[in-house]
Amino acid sequence: MSNWIDIASLDDIPRRGARVVKTHLGCVAIFRTHDNQVFAIDDTCPHKKGPLSEGIVHGTAVTCPLHNWVFDLKTGMTQGNDKGSVATFGVRVEDGRILLDVSRSASRLVA
Amino acid sequence: MASGRMLEDLFDINRDAFDVTLFGAEPHGNYNRIMLSPVLAGDKTFDEIVTHDVDWYREHGVNCRFGESVVKIDRKKKQVISEGGMTHYDKLVIATGSASFMIPVPGNDLPGVIGFRDLNDVHKMFAASDKPNSKAVIIGGGLLGLEAAAALNAQGMKVTVLHLMGHLMERQLDPAAGYLLQKELERRGINVVCKAHTKAILGHEHVDAVLMENGTTHGADIVVMAAGIRPETRIATEAALRVERGIVVDDAMVTTDPDILALGECVEHDGTVYGLVAPLFDMAKVLARTLVDETAKFVAPSVSTKLKVTGVDLFSVGELAEGDDREEIVFRDPGRGIYKRLILQDDRIVGTVMYGDTTDSSWFFSKIKANEDISEIRDTLIFGPAFQGGEPLDPLAAVAALPDDAEICGCNGICKSTITNAITGGAHDLAAIKATTKASASCGNCSGLVEQVLAVSLGDDFVVPAAQSICGCTDFTHEDVRRIIKSQQLKSMPAVMQECGWKTSCGCHVCRPALNYYMIAEWPLEYQDDAQSRLVNERNHANIQKDGTYSVLPRMWGGMTTPDELRAIADAADKYNVPAVKVTGGQRIDLLGVKKEDLPNMWADLNAAGMVSGHAYAKGLRTVKTCVGTDFCRFGTQDSTGLGIKLEKMLWGSWTPHKVKLAVSGCPRNCAEATCKDVGIICVDSGFEVSVAGAAGMELKETQPLAKAATEEEAIELTIAFVQLYREHARYLDRPHRWVAKVGLDWVIARVVDDIVERAALCERFEISQSVYRNDPWAEQSTPEFEQRKWSPLADLTLEAAE
Numbered sequence A: 001m002s003n004w005i006d007i008a009s010l011d012d013i014p015r016r017g018a019r020v021v022k023t024h025l026g027c028v029a030i031f032r033t034h035d036n037q038v039f040a041i042d043d044t045c046p047h048k049k050g051p052l053s054e055g056i057v058h059g060t061a062v063t064c065p066l067h068n069w070v071f072d073l074k075t076g077m078t079q080g081n082d083k084g085s086v087a088t089f090g091v092r093v094e095d096g097r098i099l100l101d102v103s104r105s106a107s108r109l110v111a
Numbered sequence B: 001m002a003s004g005r006m007l008e009d010l011f012d013i014n015r016d017a018f019d020v021t022l023f024g025a026e027p028h029g030n031y032n033r034i035m036l037s038p039v040l041a042g043d044k045t046f047d048e049i050v051t052h053d054v055d056w057y058r059e060h061g062v063n064c065r066f067g068e069s070v071v072k073i074d075r076k077k078k079q080v081i082s083e084g085g086m087t088h089y090d091k092l093v094i095a096t097g098s099a100s101f102m103i104p105v106p107g108n109d110l111p112g113v114i115g116f117r118d119l120n121d122v123h124k125m126f127a128a129s130d131k132p133n134s135k136a137v138i139i140g141g142g143l144l145g146l147e148a149a150a151a152l153n154a155q156g157m158k159v160t161v162l163h164l165m166g167h168l169m170e171r172q173l174d175p176a177a178g179y180l181l182q183k184e185l186e187r188r189g190i191n192v193v194c195k196a197h198t199k200a201i202l203g204h205e206h207v208d209a210v211l212m213e214n215g216t217t218h219g220a221d222i223v224v225m226a227a228g229i230r231p232e233t234r235i236a237t238e239a240a241l242r243v244e245r246g247i248v249v250d251d252a253m254v255t256t257d258p259d260i261l262a263l264g265e266c267v268e269h270d271g272t273v274y275g276l277v278a279p280l281f282d283m284a285k286v287l288a289r290t291l292v293d294e295t296a297k298f299v300a301p302s303v304s305t306k307l308k309v310t311g312v313d314l315f316s317v318g319e320l321a322e323g324d325d326r327e328e329i330v331f332r333d334p335g336r337g338i339y340k341r342l343i344l345q346d347d348r349i350v351g352t353v354m355y356g357d358t359t360d361s362s363w364f365f366s367k368i369k370a371n372e373d374i375s376e377i378r379d380t381l382i383f384g385p386a387f388q389g390g391e392p393l394d395p396l397a398a399v400a401a402l403p404d405d406a407e408i409c410g411c412n413g414i415c416k417s418t419i420t421n422a423i424t425g426g427a428h429d430l431a432a433i434k435a436t437t438k439a440s441a442s443c444g445n446c447s448g449l450v451e452q453v454l455a456v457s458l459g460d461d462f463v464v465p466a467a468q469s470i471c472g473c474t475d476f477t478h479e480d481v482r483r484i485i486k487s488q489q490l491k492s493m494p495a496v497m498q499e500c501g502w503k504t505s506c507g508c509h510v511c512r513p514a515l516n517y518y519m520i521a522e523w524p525l526e527y528q529d530d531a532q533s534r535l536v537n538e539r540n541h542a543n544i545q546k547d548g549t550y551s552v553l554p555r556m557w558g559g560m561t562t563p564d565e566l567r568a569i570a571d572a573a574d575k576y577n578v579p580a581v582k583v584t585g586g587q588r589i590d591l592l593g594v595k596k597e598d599l600p601n602m603w604a605d606l607n608a609a610g611m612v613s614g615h616a617y618a619k620g621l622r623t624v625k626t627c628v629g630t631d632f633c634r635f636g637t638q639d640s641t642g643l644g645i646k647l648e649k650m651l652w653g654s655w656t657p658h659k660v661k662l663a664v665s666g667c668p669r670n671c672a673e674a675t676c677k678d679v680g681i682i683c684v685d686s687g688f689e690v691s692v693a694g695a696a697g698m699e700l701k702e703t704q705p706l707a708k709a710a711t712e713e714e715a716i717e718l719t720i721a722f723v724q725l726y727r728e729h730a731r732y733l734d735r736p737h738r739w740v741a742k743v744g745l746d747w748v749i750a751r752v753v754d755d756i757v758e759r760a761a762l763c764e765r766f767e768i769s770q771s772v773y774r775n776d777p778w779a780e781q782s783t784p785e786f787e788q789r790k791w792s793p794l795a796d797l798t799l800e801a802a803e
């Protein structure tokens, strides 16, 4: 079951940028693309733990700031030859507010 | 407008169901409001846009009460109250539309400040435009504002558009299309200012200027407010109907009172308020059927936007924003100024923006409305119905589109037509062009472009040797793009991407930082630095460490410090639990392992002690290392420390293609290790030996002598001219030694040393740039505003979950 909570206003994140949300399972990075799409993925790069929220956002991808692995924000998968992926989270925008689906982090918490 | 359409629909179903009384605040019946723009432009007369005239109302038995506002609804007695008294109703329909939003700044009620909503507003604008040399300021660069701007410009007024956002019509367009539109309006002589924050409207009895937050003013005889609309809901609110942003209606267009219905711009349906006519017409149909007790349901349609400005082809529809699982297809033709972008989701088109060529817009729109699966034709989809089978985009289009007077070779000032003339005269390869025109004969950076001009002119007879493009987003090399930025005066990122035919809508992590640097270097006064195109260290003004913490390193001018500064550094290290403190090779102190959220506070503390950012993270000036020189050393020949401090104070804050390090030694014993720096100065009895292009990184390189300066001033000039030449010519991420190896030291000496005029010009351009960039980013970034917007997490769910 989804559990949407209101995180912030869309304008709190710069276009082609990201901010993090702290959760018990670590930071989740919320991205805003140049055309105002919003995505949420795990902030931690599987390579050497680079903070993905600090990477350059281009199209619907982000490049890790430490060694340039490129992740698809939609799937959390890496592009090109680098192998790896990060978890994605449900997120949507309603009336300029960002809503994050925290059901997954919550259920894992309970378990 | 909605009321007229609704009455037509009602009479179509049943002419006699109701006795209709129509109140209208305007002194005439229904007209096509959206055509007020062509009326204002002088392309149409008011009579041509009237949709329902007196005869129509008479024929349909409508009792017209024009020029009479309804001031109150009495729901208990089922009456409306107007100037003419009371009128009973069985069913009441509210279609009050909306009013122009007057932005809340001082002076917004001065005479001469007008909305753009009805015929009366148009008359006021006509009156103003009649005066010779009159000026109009339009606040708001959306659909309405731009139509007003184009119309008033056509009427001969001097028009300025002030737009709050980064690009025009940001709700309907993406930055690329917004750029093309702005370019076209500017070509017509309209002054467009984006990111414009209005502070106040000035004037005594009448407006005479608009004052911006940044202190500039724009003279104005009229100010047109086109910054949005507010649904006209006053009578509904007063009657205690449910009103949110608009009067709330259900799917059948009924308000919270079953006998009161509403439609048009004044209503809110399912959380949405509409500002275009297409949905209003759907509402009219539904409402008419509800009135005669049929069931009908309003479903929000996709709405398309077209700007009604003659000569501007612009179309936008559907979702350009928000949502998961989307992909895009982008097509750009810089030569013809065309931009098309399709947004796809689940193999369906969900939105599109087109500029310059909208012939296929209805084809795409029909596919959106039909929710058609396009996976089969995806590869050629963007070419539209005529091109199924499609032709690939010509990579030479951008060069072909350059005008004849576009400068290709900057060193020798050779423009495109000189080269094409040489080609016509028989020069058919690069060597021949070099020999006849000198183009690309100096630094050689433009040889790629010259080859492309050859290819465009000679067609298949000339094959361009493959050169390495910046990245997959473009076919151009770094040097090509820099030339085009300069010769075409491209001053924004979308401008470069359009004119150079970028294949992606917003670049990638390789090209964006490079472009951002090139624009800063070329247009220091005009271009706004784009933080989102910076690599992490420069965006956060601190070096990210492998564990995600940062290092903080304050500047120590020329490696000199004081007990007070040292105390402040020690205090900061204690206060923020800094795990490591290191003295660096650049003669300063590094605080390592700082948490991101502590950065702004720590900076504020260091700022308070008089220290500024050391830019240890920047592709810019890092340090100027010095020895103690004549002040203390018995061998010293000149004041090496003093010169180092002067240089650092002049150069700090400047952005360069890669990092730049300097050193000044007081004698040839060279204690400051100046001979492995980007610029190294060795003091001797007779003056200063300036050498350049050293390195002590992955490559080890001794500096090469640039020149000998007799005075300190000359040494400073030579250094600055060298750095500026490097800034203007080097490829992003080339250190000075790599760049000098490419262009040759002789080429550098010819400009920086031998040509005194050029040297002075380089210094002057450097100083212009420094007037913007010689400042402390820490001071700016530690303000409360930055603090909240940037440094802290967006939310902390660990706290909430604990409840």
Ligand SMILES: Cc1cc2nc3c(=O)[nH]c(=O)nc-3n(C[C@H](O)[C@H](O)[C@H](O)COP(=O)(O)OP(=O)(O)OC[C@H]3O[C@@H](n4cnc5c(N)ncnc54)[C@H](O)[C@@H]3O)c2cc1C
Binding pocket: B001, B002, B003, B023, B024, B025, B026, B033, B034, B035, B036, B037, B068, B069, B070, B071, B095, B096, B097, B098, B116, B117, B118, B144, B147, B232, B235, B263, B264, B265, B266, B274, B275, B276, B277, B278, B280, B306, B308
């Ligand atoms: C210059 C301009 C260009 C436009 N271009 C386009 C376009 O290209 N495409 C598009 O889709 N849309 C366009 N629009 C928007 C479009 O005109 C509106 O969406 C549409 O007119 C709304 O219709 P409406 O019936 O809700 O309101 P309106 O047409 O505004 O009608 C409301 C009427 O109610 C009257 N009224 C208000 N309060 C009272 C009261 N208490 N008593 C009596 N009467 C009252 C008002 O005076 C007004 O005459 C444009 C608008 C303008 C101003």
Ligand code: SF4
Binding pocket: B627, B628, B629, B630, B633, B634, B635, B636, B637, B640, B665, B666, B667, B668, B669, B670, B671, B672
């Ligand atoms: S470089 Fe020369 S002047 Fe400077 S400290 Fe060394 S010996 Fe003294």
Ligand code: FES
Binding pocket: A045, A046, A047, A048, A049, A050, A064, A065, A066, A067, A068, A069
């Ligand atoms: S940590 Fe992300 S690429 Fe290395």
